[in-house]
Amino acid sequence: MARYARSEGILIEAMGHLWAAFCPATGETTLLNTESVSILEVLEAGAADEATICDLLAEDCGVDAATIAAQIEGCWPSLIEVGLVREVRAARTMPG
Amino acid sequence: MSNSPDSDCIRALEDVNPTVFAKALASRGVFLDVGAITLHAQSNSDLLALQLQSVYAAFPFVDRTDWAEVHVQISRSTGLRRWIKPQVILRCDGQQPFEPFPADAPLPLFEWGCNWMIGQRLNDLLLLHAGAVERDGLALVLPATPGSGKSTLTAALSMRGWRLLSDEFGAFDPDSGTFRALLKPVALKNQSIEVIRDFAPHARFGPEFPKTRKGTVAHMAAQADAVARRHEDARPGAFVLPKWVAGSPTRWEPLAESMLFGALAFNAFNYSVLGATGFRAVVSLVRQCPGWQLVYSDLDDALATIDAAWSEVRRHHQEPSR
Numbered sequence: 001m002a003r004y005a006r007s008e009g010i011l012i013e014a015m016g017h018l019w020a021a022f023c024p025a026t027g028e029t030t031l032l033n034t035e036s037v038s039i040l041e042v043l044e045a046g047a048a049d050e051a052t053i054c055d056l057l058a059e060d061c062g063v064d065a066a067t068i069a070a071q072i073e074g075c076w077p078s079l080i081e082v083g084l085v086r087e088v089r090a091a092r093t094m095p096g
Numbered sequence: 097m098s099n100s101p102d103s104d105c106i107r108a109l110e111d112v113n114p115t116v117f118a119k120a121l122a123s124r125g126v127f128l129d130v131g132a133i134t135l136h137a138q139s140n141s142d143l144l145a146l147q148l149q150s151v152y153a154a155f156p157f158v159d160r161t162d163w164a165e166v167h168v169q170i171s172r173s174t175g176l177r178r179w180i181k182p183q184v185i186l187r188c189d190g191q192q193p194f195e196p197f198p199a200d201a202p203l204p205l206f207e208w209g210c211n212w213m214i215g216q217r218l219n220d221l222l223l224l225h226a227g228a229v230e231r232d233g234l235a236l237v238l239p240a241t242p243g244s245g246k247s248t249l250t251a252a253l254s255m256r257g258w259r260l261l262s263d264e265f266g267a268f269d270p271d272s273g274t275f276r277a278l279l280k281p282v283a284l285k286n287q288s289i290e291v292i293r294d295f296a297p298h299a300r301f302g303p304e305f306p307k308t309r310k311g312t313v314a315h316m317a318a319q320a321d322a323v324a325r326r327h328e329d330a331r332p333g334a335f336v337l338p339k340w341v342a343g344s345p346t347r348w349e350p351l352a353e354s355m356l357f358g359a360l361a362f363n364a365f366n367y368s369v370l371g372a373t374g375f376r377a378v379v380s381l382v383r384q385c386p387g388w389q390l391v392y393s394d395l396d397d398a399l400a401t402i403d404a405a406w407s408e409v410r411r412h413h414q415e416p417s418r
Binding site: 013015020 | 352353354357361362367368371372375376378379382
């Protein structure tokens with residue numbers, strides 16, 4: 001399963017019911033919803049796969065992981081597009 | 097006699113003999129201190145000389161100084177073309193960023209060239225695409241897209257007790273936390289020209305230029321008081337996003353923080369160039385200032401609405417812990 005990591009040095013500020021986020025790596029700014037920011041908060045502790053992120057958020061919010069997965073499903077494209085989150089490929093291991 | 101910025105007695109451009117001014121412009125050029133920066137204009141177009149004297153009338157005449165941030169040269173075309181369809185060509189830093197203009201329209205070319213250069217160069221300031229005026233030491237900034245009535249409203253405010261800072265740039269200095277003047281003539285287009293002529297018959301205008309790429313353009317000169325105070329910065333006061341809609345009643349609605357953030361960050365000339373500095377600057381502006389959307393068709397009513405809200409803005413900035 002794909003793992004995701006949060007980019008270094010991103011800036012996030014509350015803007016009313018949304019959040020403004022700046023990614024130094026790409027120079028991009030975007031407005032995020034709370035679900036996207038919650039993903040970034042989880043990833044602050046280190047890279048994680050989507051299931052782990054959902055489990056952590058579900059535990060925190062007191063709902064089941066499937067509900068969380070449905071809520072955050074649409075967040076990934078914009079997070080990845082502006083560079084706030086990047087996919088981390090697992091290192092290949094030599095056979096045998 | 098040459099005028100340097102530290103001369104004891106500096107004449108305003110309108111007081112300089114046109115022949116003397118044209119000669120200075122054609123030789124070493126003249127320097128226009130517009131507040132945050134100095135423009136260096138050099139041209140062999142006598143028409144540009146006259147037009148500059150008209151719309152920069154109250155600016156000091158300076159023909160030598162040590163420094164200018166922006167250098168713009170306007171030259172009459174050479175060769176056979178000058179007899180048939182004469183043109184003027186703009187050059188800045190060895191570039192020719194625009195197509196030539198008709199020889200009788202050097203001022204719009206000069207103004208667009210300067211604005212383009214300012215947008216390219218001034219990366220120590222966050223340059224919002226906005227009109228900006230000042231009252232009570234506070235800046236009222238009007239960010240907007242073209243055609244929204246920004247220049248019309250800015251011009252009208254500047255004729256009703258507000259000090260003009262800029263028609264085109266909300267120039268925010270992240271270091272000082274203040275707005276700075278980039279005081280150039282207000283470029284009015286099409287029906288806005290007559291609207292402001294009717295609204296402020298004593299306003300000083302340069303010539304009208306029909307058939308430019310933006311339609312008919314005319315430039316309104318900044319008032320002498322605004323020129324005299326162009327080095328006075330203004331603290332962030334409020335943001336108003338104007339939108340002119342024919343026949344609409346005046347509508348005045350508070351802006352959500354996220355809307356204001358987007359209007360500032362995504363409508364600035366150099367936001368992306370400034371990186372994290374630009375992000376922090378916009379965040380600080382949103383934190384400090386209230387913002388409204390203004391939909392209007394009646395200029396007097398729009399100004400009355402802004403005036404009425406201004407006491408709220410002043411109170412907002414007087415409260416502690418802002």
